[in-house]
Amino acid sequence: MKKHIVMSMLLIAALLALSACTAVQPAAQQPGAAPAEGSGKLAQIKAAGKIVVGTSADYPPYESIDADGNFVGFDMDLIRAIGERMGVEVEIQDMPFDSLIAALQEGKLDAVIAAMQATAEREEKVDFTIPYRMTKDAFAAAQNSTLVMEKPEDAAGHSIGVQTGTVQERWVQENLVATGLTPADKVFSYERADQAALDVANGRIELLLMDAEPAMELAKQTGLKILLITESTAEGGKSIAIPKGASDLKAELDRIIQEMLEDGTIQRIQEANGLP
Template identity: 55%
Template sequence: MAKVKKSGKLIVGTSADYPPYEAVDADNKFVGFDMDLIREVAKRMGIKVEIKDMGFDSLITALQAKKIDAVIAAMQATPARKKKVDFSTVYHKIKDAFLVKKGSKIKLNSPHDAAPYKVASQTGTIQEKWVKTNLIDTGKMDKDRYFSYERVDNAAMDVANGRVEVLFIIADPAKKLAQKAGLDIALVTGETVGGGQSIALPKGADALKAEIDKAIESIKADGTLKKLMDKWELQ
C-alpha cells in the first residue's frame, strides 16, 4: 500500500480477451465490466490505475514477481490460488458455459457429458482444472482430447472451424463470444464453479487488501456495482 500511495497508481494485470469482463476496443482502450470496476476502485482509493495485458496463465506469476500490484481478470479465489496470492472480497458470482459449433448435434445435460468430445478451455483457468480433475484424471476423457488455449478467442475460432468440439468458459463471456464466433451455448451450469470473482493481490498485502475491500463494499452499497452489471449485461 505504501508503494501504491507513493506512486499514486495501482498497476493491474488482466487478460484482455474475455468480454464483457475485459477486452480492447477499436481505439486500443481497455473496456469491460472488470475494467470499469477497477477504475472505480482506484478512484475511491484516490489513485490512478495502469492496466497491463498479458496471458491469463502468467498473471499470478507476474503478481508474485511484483511486476504488477493486483490482478483483475474474472479470476476465482480458489484454495489452490490462495496458496500463492491473497484475494479481495468477492465482487461477482458466476456460472459456467459450454459452447459448440452453430447447429451442432452435441447435447449436454451435465458437464460430465462433454467427456466424449474434443474440449477446449483457457490455460490456467478453473475450467481447465475442472476438466483435468473431473474428466481426465477420472479416466472419462483421454488427455489427447483436451486442448488448452492462451487466448479464448482463438479457441472459439477452432470450435467454429471444427478443430475442437466444445469450449468451456464462464457463462457471461460465453454469450458475447457465441454471437461473435457463430457458436451455440449447449449448457449453462453452476456445478463447475469454484468460487466468486475477486481481485488477486500479493501475499501479505493486508493494507492494500483492506483499502480495495473497502472500495468494493462501497461500490456494492451505493448501487454502482449493479449499474455496472446492467451496463455489461451480467447475470
C-alpha cells in the same frame, strides 16, 4: 574553586555529547526493526499515485481492447472506479491469463483483475479480495452441433477447449481426464479464449468450457451456441488478486468493494456492460 567548577562543567558537557551520539536511532532505521507506519503495499501505491493492474484482455464483456486500443469491459470499469475511490490512477497491463499470478508474485503488478476465482491453489501464491461478482460457466459448441448436455459430465469423451491456467481447465483435467471419461489428447488448452472459440466454430474441436458471460459474447461473435450453463464447474465468485501478505491493500479493497456492492455501483457497472 573556580577551576573545579569549570572542570565539572566540562565533564557534564562531554557526557551530554556522548549521550547524544549514542542515542538509539528510530526503529525504522535499525536493521531488522518493524516497518515504519505507512510502509505497506497500500502506502506504496498511494505514494506512487497509481496502482498497476494486470489483466488478460481477451474476455469480453469482462475485459477486452476496443478498436481505439482502449481497455473496456466490466472489470476495466470496476477497477477504474476502485482507483478513483482510492485516489490513485489505474495503469492496466495486458498479458496471458496464465502469466498473471507469476507477474504479481514477481512484483511487476500491484493487483490482478481478470474474472479470476479465488481457488485454494492460487491462494497458496497470492491473496484475494472478497468476491465482487458470483460466477457461472458455460459449454459452447458449433452452431450445427447435435450434442445435447444436461450436466457437465455429458462432455465426457468429446474434444474440448479450455483457457490455460483457468478453473475450467482444472475441472476438465480432474473430472474428465483423471477419471478416464475423456482421453488426455482430446483436451486442448489455449492461451486465449477467443482462439478456442474459433476452433470450435471451425470444427477443430467440439466443445468450449469457460465463464458463462464471455462464452455468450464469443458465441455471438463466432456463431457458436450455448449448450449448458452451470455453477457446478465454478469454484466461487470473481475476486481481485493481490500480493501475498498485503493486508493493508486487501482491507482497503474489501472496504471499497463492499461499499460499491451496497451503494449499487457494481450493479450499475454490470448493467452498463450488459451483465445481469
